[in-house]
Amino acid sequence: MHLLLVDGSTYIFRAYHALPPLARKSDGLPVGAVSGFCNMLYKLTLDFEGEENPTHMAVIFDHSGKTFRNDFYPEYKAHRPPAPEDLVPQFPLTRDATRAFGIASIEQEGFEADDLIATYARQAEAKGMRVTIVSSDKDLMQLVSDKISMLDTMKNKWISYDEVQEKFGCGPDKVIDIQSLAGDSVDNVPGVPGIGIKTAAQLIAEYGDLDTLLERAGEIKQNKRREKLIEFADQARISRDLVTLKADVPVEVPLDDLARQPISASDVIPFLKAMEFTTITKRVASALEADADEIEADENLTADESEVETTASAESGEHTPEGLFAKRLAEVQAIPIDHDKYEIVRTPEALQKWVDAIWDKGYVAIDTETTGLDNQQADLVGICLATEMGEGCYIPLQHKSGEDDLLGGGKAPDQLPLAEVLDALKPVLEARSILKIGQNMKYDMGMLMRYGIEMSPIDDTMLMSYTTDGARNNGMDALSEKWLNHTPIKFTDLAGTGKKQKTFDLLEIESASKYAAEDADITLRLWHILKQRVVAEKANTLYETIERPLVPVLARMEARGIHVNRQILSQLSGEFAQRAAAIEAEAHELAGEKFNVGSPKQLGGILFGKMELPGGKKTKTGAWQTGASVLDDLAAEGNELAQKVLDWRGLSKLKSTYTDALPEFINPNTGRVHTSYAQAAVATGRLSSSDPNLQNIPVRSEDGRKIRTAFVAEKGKKLISADYSQIELRVLAHIADIDALKKAFSDGLDIHAMTASEMFNVPIEGMDPMVRRQAKAINFGIIYGISAFGLANQLGISRSEASEYIKKYFERFPGIQDYMNEMKKFAHDKGYVETLFGRKAFFPEINTKNQGHRAFYERAAINAPIQGSAADIIRRAMIKMESVLQESSVPADMLLQVHDELIFEVPEDRADDAIPLIQRVMSDASLPAVHLSVPLDVDARAADNWNDAH
Structure with a gap:
């Protein structure tokens, strides 16, 4: 006899997250998870044949509400958020589906599904039955025995004694002890801090069991480990009670009642038709030789009659995306990372096997190994691939022999020719039917573009993480540690650090291959997890419509670069140096002595x-503070020396950061500067720029604008600068629904003059520029949640006067205050805020008791939806831009994005054609996703250099 026990909750959440949202056409009832559940369940009934066919079968579900574990540990699973709203009404329908397929549906108040599974499994084992548990949940691995196995249907992989040994480093009989030490953050099982599964396995192997370990903890040599085990011994024992499955539940449905029943057309087809599942209805009816047209839908479940239960039996909160990911992580982690299994591809035959595998699979994880971080100048050294988790290969291409020789000793042997490999890979890498998966795919796309390969379509695990979890820790190593509990091989472990660090081509191939193939393997594992998380967190629209399509756009922009005139930069460096020297002499005269103007210590003295x-004020080291704010205050009080030092610092920074440094970034192969854009670095969605950073060139100062004159068009071409006009204020007017601001923008008024007129009751015509400047400062200050103190400093007025300005501003535009309060409350309640396009900016520390930090996070939460929406709009414009220009046959190349501005290069005789197209795309960028209640105005101009075009 054979008992098949299905972990129902895993099936539900797997179905929910693996498929796009689906609603019943007749009434909009969410049924996507039910559809996936039915398909998975039906497939399972067909997978076992002959002697393998189960004689007994049940799907085991978690019951809603608390369990006996909460009685002795109330914090158990306390961190789990409620289930997604559209999943809640689908829970009871999955029970109906189970019964419709003739399978017992089991749940019991006060117990978890795992306890019921344990009870039935042990009962069946005692009767000599074979037991298969359909799950990959690590919590169930303690049940594995000669009679009890687990089946991971996602990977069609059996989990028996050897697999448990690989997962935990011990047999099933020690799993409880190891979990008691390691704990489980998902279920809020505390464990012993600082002890993971690997360390726990070592300790249990050495001491035999948890009780012996805790009794002899004082013998442990490692200080921290010994102290933790002694301090948290009781916590480990509580954890053991939490993770130990209860195998003696007084089950309400006897084991014998789980006897398998044949699928009946009269039961299953009415359910499937009521759900409006056309495809599976036809498939099941055909298999059962039934005429589906003659069988009516279950009228108790159809749209006209049904009232789907969504409360107690809906399991709200019992299983969450986090719970699903914990199970999914166990599934992925069950496949060991074995560096010795990775392959080095050295022959055409081996390469062809991988190409064939890619065609068969339909996707491939890919990573390039190069000689540097600048993909516009680095050389391609090797390519790594993975199509199955746990497997990977490295194709060495241009490693040098003589690893101790910094110059290399020629090409290392047994490497395929670069051209031959690229020719073999090009068809699959460019095939629309093959998905290319990478981590920071923009780098690899840019690298392969130089070798004539345009990869498409792509998925990017870094951006998947960015769209769900924000800008923190999206690097592969961090993601691997977070989701896989695995620390990858570090490049510095192979290449060293500092000036003696080797480039990748100087590494020995065998060791380099383990590092490289591991990158592809881990990327593929992360993709399997994060692609479901994107759907789970409802971030698929953001990912699919903004982040993913932006990757090739940025890759092409980086490849184009922009021309920079060395002579202009050299002239500016000389000018800045002379002026700085003159200012330094004036500073010496004011001080009455010579001193190092760049020395804070000497200046403070x-x-x-x-x-x-x-x-x-003095620092902790006893030196006087001479930061910019200190000097600003002194200069505001009329101190000439402080102002001279500020002027000197400004010129020196421009010289060192730009006029001296920019020529070093000119690519010798293209004669252009190629900045690199970080797409996933800023929480609000803004792009950042590096090597060189072109985002921070000052635009308000005359000297900063001079630097922009060095960015020039090639001969016969013009640069076009297209800049959104006051986009953040426009977004604020829309989000906060401020009628006065919306009308002003719609009427094309000077918004700052209008604000001044509204606040200070002065006419717009003949307005004092100082009054307008004050209104402008308030307008933009409000966006950033400016305080009275900050506004007072900015305008040089008293704090009380600034406070009155802000108060009056809110009185004139009350919707802004309402918006700010709403955003602060939302952020405190949810821990994040959202842009108009669904991007989340996270503020996990916003509820801190530190008032200063709390106020900072509140200001950021107020600004994030505004700045983030503006950033999303320009991203959307960039994505749409190239196709529009190509369709219109205007040969304009998009070169740079700087905050709210896009820079293009166009033949000078086509500039007049390009400008209106560019303006239209940017003005309509929010459509059709968001219809703004204010127009987006775009200023655009063509000129020979960036400054004149701006």
Whole structure:
């Protein structure tokens, strides 16, 4: 006899997250999870044949509400959020589906599904029955025995004694002890802090069991480990009670009642038709030789009659995306990372096997190994691939012999020719039917573009993480540690650090292959997890419509670069140096002595020692503080020396950061500067720029604008600068629904003059520029949640006067205050805020008791939806731009994105054609996703250099 026990909750959540949302056409009832559940369950009934066919079968579900574990540990599973709203009404329908397929549906109040599974499994084992548990949940691995196995249907993999040994480093009889030490953050099982599964396995192997370990903990040599085990011994024992499955539940349905019943057309087809599942209805009816047209839908479940239960039996909160990911992680982790299994591809035959595997699979994880981080100048050294988790290969291409020789000793032997490999891979990498998966795919796309390969379509695990969890820790190593509990091989472990660090081509192939193939393997594992998380967190629209399609756009922009005139930069460097020297001489004269203007210590001694200026403060080291804010305050009070030092610092920074440094970034192969855009670095969705950073060139100062004159169009071409006009204020007017602001923008008014007129009751015509400047400062300050203190400093007025300005502003535009309060409350309640396009900016520390930090996070939460929506809009414009220009046959190339501005290069005789197209795309960028209640105005101009075009 054979008992098949299905972990129903795993099936539900797997179905929910693996498939796109689906609603019943007749009434909009969410049924996507039910559809997937039915397909998986039906497939399972067909997978076992002959002697393998189960004689007894049940699907075991978690019951809603608390369990006996909460009685002795109330915090158990306390961190789990409620189930997604559209999943809740589907829970009871999965029970109906189970019964419709003639399978027992079991749940019992006060117990978890795992306890019921344990009870039935042990009862069946005692009767000599074979037991298969359909799950990959690590919590169930303690049940594995000669009679009890587990089946992971996702990977069609059996989990028996050897697989448990690989997972935990011990047999099933020690799993409880190991879990008691390691704990489980998903279920809030505390364990012993600092002890993971690997360490726990070592300890249990050495001491035999948990009780012996805790009794002899004082013998352990490692200080921290010994102290933790002694301090948290009781916590480990509580954890053991939590993770130990109860195998003696007084089950309400006897084991014998789980006897398998044949699928009846009269039971299953009415259910499937009521759900409006056309495809599976036809498939099941055909298999049962029934005429589905003659069988009516279950009228108790159809749209007209049904009232789907959504409360107690709906399991709300019992299983969450986090719970599903814990199970999914166990499934992925069950496949060991074995570096010795990775293959080095050295022959055409071996390469062809991988190409064939890619065609068969339909997707491949890919990573390139190169000589540097600049994909516009680095050389391609090797390519790594993975099509199955646990497997991977490295194709060495241009490793050098003589690893100790920094110059290399020629090409290392047994490497396929670069051209031959690229020719073999090009068809699959460019095939629309093959998905290419990478981590920071923009780098690899840019690298392969130089070798004539345009990869498409792509998925990017870094961006999947970014769209669900924000800008923190999206690197592969961090994601691997977070989701896989695995620390990858570090490049520095192979290549060293600092000036003696080797480039990848100088690494020995055998060791380099383990590092490289592991990258592809881990990327594939992360993809299997994160692609479901994107759907689970409802981030698929953001990922599919903004983040993923932006990757090739940015890759092409980086490849194009922009021309920079060395001569102009050299002239500016000379000018800045002369002016800085003159200012330095003036500073010496004001100080009455020569001193190093760049030395904070010497400057502090002059200002607060020799000159005895009031208000000086010292650092912890005893030196005087001379930061920008200190000098700003002194300059505002009329101190000439402080102002001279500020001027000197400004010129020196422009010289060192831009006019001296930019020529070093000119690519010798293209004669252009190629900045690199970080797509997943800023929480609000803004792009950042590096090597060189072109986002922070000052635009408000005359000297900063001079630097922009060095960015020039190639001969016969023009640069076009297209800049959104006050986009964040426009977004604020829309989000906060401020009628006065919306009308002003719609009427094309000067928004700052209008604000000044509204606040200070002065006419717009003939307005004092100072009054307009004050209104402008308030307008933009409000976006960033400026305080009275900050506004006072900015305008040079008293704090009380600034406070009155802000108060009056909110009185004139009350919707803004309402918006700010709403955002703060939302952030405190949810831990995040959202843009108009669904991007989440997370503020997990916003409920801190530190008032200063709390206020900072609140200001950021107010600004994030505004700045983030503006960032999303320009991203959407960039994505749409190239196709529009191509369709119109206007040969304009998009080169740069700087905040709210896009820079293009176009033949000078086509600039007039390009400008209106560019403006239209940018103005309509939010459509059709979001219809803004204010127009988006775009200023665009063509010129020979960036400054004149801006």
